Amino acid sequence: MAAAEPNGGLAARLAEIRSALPPHTRLLAVSKGQNAAAIRQAAALAQRSFGESRLQEALAKQAELADLEPLDWHFIGRLQANKVRPVLKAFGTIHAIDSLDLALRVARIAGEEGLAPRLLLQVKFRPDPAKGGFTPEELQAHWAQLQTLAPAVVVGLMTITPLGLSAQESAAVFGECRALADALALEECSMGMSGDWRAAASAGSTWVRIGSALFGSRH
Numbered sequence: 001m002a003a004a005e006p007n008g009g010l011a012a013r014l015a016e017i018r019s020a021l022p023p024h025t026r027l028l029a030v031s032k033g034q035n036a037a038a039i040r041q042a043a044a045l046a047q048r049s050f051g052e053s054r055l056q057e058a059l060a061k062q063a064e065l066a067d068l069e070p071l072d073w074h075f076i077g078r079l080q081a082n083k084v085r086p087v088l089k090a091f092g093t094i095h096a097i098d099s100l101d102l103a104l105r106v107a108r109i110a111g112e113e114g115l116a117p118r119l120l121l122q123v124k125f126r127p128d129p130a131k132g133g134f135t136p137e138e139l140q141a142h143w144a145q146l147q148t149l150a151p152a153v154v155v156g157l158m159t160i161t162p163l164g165l166s167a168q169e170s171a172a173v174f175g176e177c178r179a180l181a182d183a184l185a186l187e188e189c190s191m192g193m194s195g196d197w198r199a200a201a202s203a204g205s206t207w208v209r210i211g212s213a214l215f216g217s218r219h
């Protein structure tokens with residue numbers, strides 16, 4: 001009933017997702033395209049971690065929400081070189097480190113700013129011209145250098161499945177991502193979105209990034 005549910009069913013959707021997630025999987029509520037009021041409602045339901053992909057939009061909402069207990073902000077979009085400094089100041093976790101150059105720049109600026117951001121390296125397990133990221137081979141080749149990013153900390157891998165994969169193919173990609181993270185002794189695997197989070201969670205995702213299935217369509 002719309003009148004009885006001022007949040008448009010957010011509480012019910014949050015409860016359903018929470019009950020379906022295994023203990024190793026946390027929910028990153030992807031709030032890009034949603035207003036600060038929606039984030040406030042989710043925060044009132046004890047959701048603390050939010051994902052944004054556009055800096056200016058995120059900063060405006062963070063300012064509106066400054067009265068709340070500090071939230072856990074994750075930057076999930078493509079990070080442009082000239083945005084690294086302001087992104088590091090506003091986000092504790094970056095999900096889409098997609099090149100060695102970017103990783104080294106993040107590490108340098110984190111050092112200058114006295115910050116210790118948590119980084120996830122974006123990996124492309126299938127050819128996908130629409131997306132950036134390391135191939136597994138590139139990641140292995142750069143791995144020694146990627147372990148020298150202090151004070152930034154590489155905590156895991158992140159992947160986005162290409163559009164149009166079958167459920168079975170997506171599950172295979174998620175399994176490969178988990179296996180590579182394990183081989184590198186990385187705890188976090190950021191994988192799974194509104195359409196495929198259940199399969200990702202089963203495969204060992206530690207962060208499912210869910211936007212529209214939680215908040216509804218974006219504005």
Ligand SMILES: *Cc1c(COP(=O)(O)O)cnc(C)c1O
Binds near residue numbers: 076210
């Ligand atoms: C927008 C976005 C999501 C969430 O997408 P939904 O399909 O709405 O769940 C997850 N991950 C990334 C990287 C995104 O840009």
